Amino acid sequence: MKVAIVGGSGYVGGELLRLLLRHPGVEVDQVTSDTLAGKAVGRAHPNLRKWTSLTFAPHSALRAADITFLATPHGGSMERVPGLLGADGTVIDLSADYRLHDPAQYPAYYGRQHPHPELLAEAVYGLPEVHRDAIRSARLIAVPGCIATASILALRPLVAASLIDPAHVVVDAKSGSSASGQDSGPAGLHAERSGVMRAYAPAGHRHTAEIEQETGVRVALSCHAVEAVRGVLATCHAFRTRPVDEKDLWRTYRAAYGSEPFVRIVHETDGIHREPEPKILAGTNYCDLGFAADAHAERIVAIAALDNLMKGAAGNAVQCLNLRAGFPETTGLDFPGLHPI
């Protein structure tokens, strides 16, 4: 199976290449970048030196592939997708351009009208734990945002079990610098980023729309930049509808994710790593989920950790590829992470 990556010079594109070059079921036929056209892949992704002889092609030279990954910045996929679908290809889009089903959300959260609203109804939100069957037959898969993935996986079991008040849910998210990509501007400078603990979106973050779409609850999302390169930690605060204890929460999460290959329930009574933390997930496709029952405040705390470039982007995209192409779902995604790191 031949695949192509559009926008392969960014961090997400690099992770896609790292995963797909070692995937036994696919051949990376082409990778495009206008800014690095003609340059070796190793120029942008030095970890891939000697792994491939591919060079970046300009976007205009893109050839048809069985599956095309779009790793362009938000807004870069809207106009590309119709042509790719018209050529009988399957598209896995890692931008936000086809994640939202309601066209009215695009002006509200992305500042522009969607030029192809008819495709929003067809696009499948690419979260296997929620839409596995639909992904298997989708032509257009919209890979979720990193903070959205963590928040949705943490909250959905609580919503499904009617354990929380759907009108009062707060998500406090922390993310590493790679989440803002290579073109983050002055905010990404070492002098600004080193040692940072910055509330960069106390309200109004774009992922709010995705989380609400996929959970059905109203979400108050606040996002922070922290001193890390990779990683998202989403701490979700919700208020219970009836008394629950930690065994109830274990049962709830176990029922939701007990057979999921990339969701682990982490809530241990001893040791250093008692709750999820993104540090040990770097390079893995896991989302670790933890929780606490706060009887004092009648609150349930749900905690999700992941690598924003992996389960939050490229790893999840390859998981979708595996489903869509009929490969075992974990193919190419078996890295267990590093410790210490």
Place this chain on the structure above:
Amino acid sequence: MTECPECAAIVESHDKVLGEVFPCPDCGTELEVLGTEPFSVQPAPKEAEDWGE
């Protein structure tokens, strides 16, 4: 089999013996075998830890 008293995970008896201490496969709690017929467990005693909290 029985249930972990901390997380309600199913815990298999296998060949465990009275007094044996083993970790729960889900929550990691150290469990002590209280009885084998029927199989029963409780959290094992542990030294108090100061996490600076």
